[in-house]
Amino acid sequence: EVQLVESGGGLVQPGGSLRLSCAASGFTFSDHYMDWVRQAPGKGLEYVGRIRNKANSYSTQYAASVRGRFTISRDDSKNSLYLQMSGLKTEDTAVYYCARISLCSGGSCPRPLDYWGQGTLVTVSS
Amino acid sequence: DIQMTQSPSSLSASVGDRVAITCRASQSIGSYLNWYQQKPGKAPKLLIYAASSLQSGVPSRFSGSGSGTDFTLSISSLQPEDFATYYCQQTNSGSPLTFGGGTKVEIK
Numbered sequence: 180e181v182q183l184v185e186s187g188g189g190l191v192q193p194g195g196s197l198r199l200s201c202a203a204s205g206f207t208f209s210d211h212y213m214d215w216v217r218q219a220p221g222k223g224l225e226y227v228g229r230i231r232n233k234a235n236s237y238s239t240q241y242a243a244s245v246r247g248r249f250t251i252s253r254d255d256s257k258n259s260l261y262l263q264m265s266g267l268k269t270e271d272t273a274v275y276y277c278a279r280i281s282l283c284s285g286g287s288c289p290r291p292l293d294y295w296g297q298g299t300l301v302t303v304s305s
Numbered sequence: 306d307i308q309m310t311q312s313p314s315s316l317s318a319s320v321g322d323r324v325a326i327t328c329r330a331s332q333s334i335g336s337y338l339n340w341y342q343q344k345p346g347k348a349p350k351l352l353i354y355a356a357s358s359l360q361s362g363v364p365s366r367f368s369g370s371g372s373g374t375d376f377t378l379s380i381s382s383l384q385p386e387d388f389a390t391y392y393c394q395q396t397n398s399g400s401p402l403t404f405g406g407g408t409k410v411e412i413k
Contacts, residue, residue, distance in 0.1 A: 214402070216349075223392065223404060223405075223406050223407045224341075224343075224349065224392055224394075224404040224407070225404065226401065226402040226403065226404065229402075240401065242401060243306075243401070276348055276349075281354070287336070287355055288398075289336065289337050289338075289339060289354050289355040289356075289358075289396055290396045291339040291351050291354035291355075291360075291394075291396065292339070292341075292349070292351060292394075293351050293354075293360065295348035295349055295350070296348060297347075297348055298348055
């Protein structure tokens with residue numbers, strides 16, 4: 180059974196830092212791209228960023244709203260995904276989800292997010 | 306970035322109704338469009354990928370259509386467990402991923 184379990188959320192002051200983790204199990208973690216998506220209270224889903232697999236040089240991409248402040252990394256030996264957040268702002272307050280990107284098959288590669296964790300709440304407030 | 310516009314933002318319907326939610330992209334995205342369902346306090350769940358492919362385990366009353374810039378999620382006969390918020394997402398290569406604003410389906 181595929182499982183993604185986030186941890187590390189909590190209350191942090193503006194300008195502070197926090198590191199989120201996502202523990203993966205039930206699938207070959209190293210094969211998959213992984214995403215972080217967040218959801219502010221009462222709001223919609225917002226893409227945070229992506230890390231690709233080793234075959235794609237672990238390359239990353241970020242939403243403009245977090246670029247330069249957030250860093251995504253992974254440790255395939257530990258089946259773990261990370262989100263290092265710094266320079267936190269009140270508008271970063273949200274539930275943060277890690278999500279697995281489906282592998283490509285055939286000629287099409289739509290890369291949907293086929294499994295999600297339960298989320299971890301980050302609150303940025305003084 | 307590609308903007309995704311969903312409509313309506315909310316709707317009221319009864320059990321057994323047919324429901325349609327639309328999603329429009331600000332530029333052509335081919336068939337790189339996915340649909341998710343989210344219930345309160347829960348993570349989103351993938352329903353439809355590549356515009357019209359049903360994710361494994363999702364009831365066949367859900368269907369997706371469209372290509373280019375205009376897409377539709379349809380529910381053929383609304384069930385009590387379908388009351389939720391639905392999001393579209395574009396995954397066009399080379400563009401930052403973006404989600405639509407969501408459509409909340411409520412009980413009439």
